[in-house]
Amino acid sequence: MNDLPYAMLAAVYRGKDKVVLERLPIPTVGPKEVLIKIEACGICGTDLKKIHFGLVEPPRIFGHEMAGRIVKIGEEVEGWEVGERVAVVHHVPCLCSDCPYCRRRAFAQCPVYKQTGTTAGYEPAGGGFAQFVRVMERCVKHGMIRLPSSVTAEEAAFIEPLNTCLKGVRQAHIQSEDVVLILGQGPIGLLYTQLCRRVGARVLVVDPLASRRALALRLGADVAFATTEEAKSYLTQNAPTAGADVAILAVANSNLIQTALDLVRPAGKALLFAQTYLQDFTQIDAGAIGMLEKQLLGSYSGDITLLQETADLIFRHDIEVQPLISHRLPLSAVQEALALASHPSENTLKVILQPWA
Incomplete structure (x- = not known):
């Protein structure tokens, strides 16, 4: 496309709790890169943490749950055409046989993976909170998924977060007939609910918001509780081991780590998903891990080898994502969008930015 504008709108992080809508030059692409016109980008909890806690140096343009259309291709790019609709992930590992992390499938710890491969300007940080994004070589090769016409951009924006959840499962x-307790039924918790149900697990969920509990039941949860105390009482009376086989912590409250451990049976597992920054300290009962053999696991970011499988789950509607979208807002309303995502209420789930709305 030769009719690209000279500038674009972007929501620029300028410091702790400060995101400003600015007009910037459209990124220039190199010979092995592509330029994508962003049609939808979800707001993720990790974006919010960086903004509210000032975890990285400004300026940056966040946003990584993104999908759009290719509008420019570098002269050495093969296999892609201008006009194709794609979803893109912003982290791709080196996939080298001599990388100690890739060899062990610990892709998120690979030094290359940690180098963000998409940007709308400044230090690469995703870039989906802008109208155009530059996709670097490694993400062009391994991090782009072609979209069928039956899938919308906002549905495709869930490929990245669903990939992280599939990795966690x-x-x-998690296996058939496991009793899985999921703490939190925001967008991530609801994706976990569907994935666990799909493998045949019995799914119990906890969330204080009645609307989220109702949606969880509609999407496959067996039982929904307003409090962890209710969940504990139920497990005591109904689970053969008086505890869950697996507990998934899908909320960022690290004070719930001990609660998750308490709610799993001896030799059960507690999976931390939402603990995504360092120096996030809490106290736990070491005896529960040592003597009771409970496992405390972590899962962070995605698994590139599961990317196509993840996309197919959405393409076939095996995992429903449309019910998870509560708000669609233009980039000009980014402040409202961030506020909604940061302070969820009964009516708030996934907030989608539509840069061209």
Whole structure:
């Protein structure tokens, strides 16, 4: 496309709790890169943490749950055409046989993976909170998914977060007939609910918001509780071991780590998903891990080898994502969008930015 504008709108992080809508030059692409016109980008909890806690140096343009259309291709790019609709992930590992992390499938710890491969300007940080994004070589090769016409951009924006959840399910080795307790039924918790149900697990969920509990039941949860105390009482009376086989912590409250451990049976597993920054300290009962052999696991970011499988789950509607979208807002309303995502209420789930709305 030769009719690209000279500038674009972007929501620029300028410091702790400060995101400003600015007009910037459209990124220039190199010979092995592509330029994507962003049609939808979800707001993720990790974006919010960086903004509210000032975890990285400004300026940056966040946003990584993104999908759009290719509008420019570098002269050495093969296999892609201008006009194709794609979803893109912003982290791709080196996939080298001599990388100690890739060899062990610990892709998120690979030094290359940690180098963000998409940007709308400044230090690469995703870039989906802008109208155009530059996709670097390694993400062009391994991090782009072609979209069928039956899938909308906002549905495709869930490929990245669903990939992280599928990785977590595999990390915890969740199996048919496991009793899985999921703490939190925001967008991530609801994705976990559907994935665990799909493998045949019995799914119990906890969330204080009645609307989220109702949606969880509609999407496959067996029982929904307003409090962890209710969940504990139920497990005591109904689970053969008086505890869950696996507990998934899908909320960022690290004070609930001990609660998750308490709610799993001896030799059960507690999976931490939402603990995504360092120096996040809490106290736990070491005896529960040592003597009771409970496992405390972590799962962070995605698994590139599961990317196509993840996309197919959405393409076939095996995992429903449309019910998870509560708000669609233009980039000009980014402040409202961030506020909604940061302070969820009964009516708030996934907030989608539509840069061209």
